[in-house]
Every structure is written in C-alpha cells, then in structure tokens.
Amino acid sequence: MIKDIIEKALLHQNRLSMALKEIENWDNLDKDIFNNFEKIKTIDSFIYRFIKLQDVMGEKLFKVFLDDIGEYKDTMSLVDILDKLERFEIIDDANHWMEYRKLRNQLTHEYPNNEQEVLDGITLAIVASKNIKQILQNISKY
Secondary structure, three states: OHHHHHHHHHHHHHHHHHHHHHHHOOOOOOHHHHHOHHHHHHHHHHHHHHHHHHHHHHHHHHHHHHHHOOOOOOOOOHHHHHHHHHHOOOOOOHHHHHHHHHHHHHHOOOOOOOHHHHHHHHHHHHHHHHHHHHHHHHHHHO
8 A cells, every 4th residue: 555655656756856857947937937838837737746745645655654664543643643754764854844734735826916925935845845755765765
C-alpha cells in the first residue's frame, strides 16, 4: 500500500517539477504572466500539482508510513503525526508543514484583483515544493 501511495506522490512530484522548470526558465515572475496564456497554464499546473502532492502526503502517506513502522494511532491529530515525523527526521520542522498547508489553502482561491498576492504565493510555493520533495525522498529512503 505504501508503495502505491509513494508512486502516486512521485507522479505529482514529477509533474510539479516539470512545471517548476518551466517557471524557472522565465526571465521573471511578475504580473505580465497573467497576460500570457501559456504561462497561466504552467502556473495552474504548478499550483494543481503542489496541492495534489500535499494532499497525498498529508492525508495518506504520512499515516501509512507511520503505521508501517508501528508508530501510528487512529487518535493522532495532524500535529501529532507531524511531530512524530519530525522525531524520525523525515521533516525538519512540523511548523513548516503547517505553513505549507496554509499556503496550499491560499493558492486554491483565485483573487482576480490581487495578482501580487498570487505571485507571492507562487514564490513561496516554489520554495515549499523543494522542501516537500525532500520529505518525499526521506520517506522513500526510510
């Protein structure tokens, strides 16, 4: 079961990475991207894969991983799960994951009159996606 979940997470991670490579090839990340349909599609793909990857990991992979190593209980909250993952050095800081969740929620809402907020969220998601990739690698190696 964990193998299937990791494969699903890797699918989202790989597609997220493809979108990220494209974004990193742009001269800059500014409001002009909202006038370019190809760039909008790339941003949409990046956001979608960022959200899906976080969902798969946070809702499934973390629980199954902890269960496989005998450390999961049905009564555990997300904070408990993250604390456990931090103790096993799977994640650096449980608070970071909670920030990623807030960012995920921010990115799911489109603010047509606040393009700068969207750009700021994308910039933060780029950094977060690299950390999430490392977490996935840590679980895969464990």
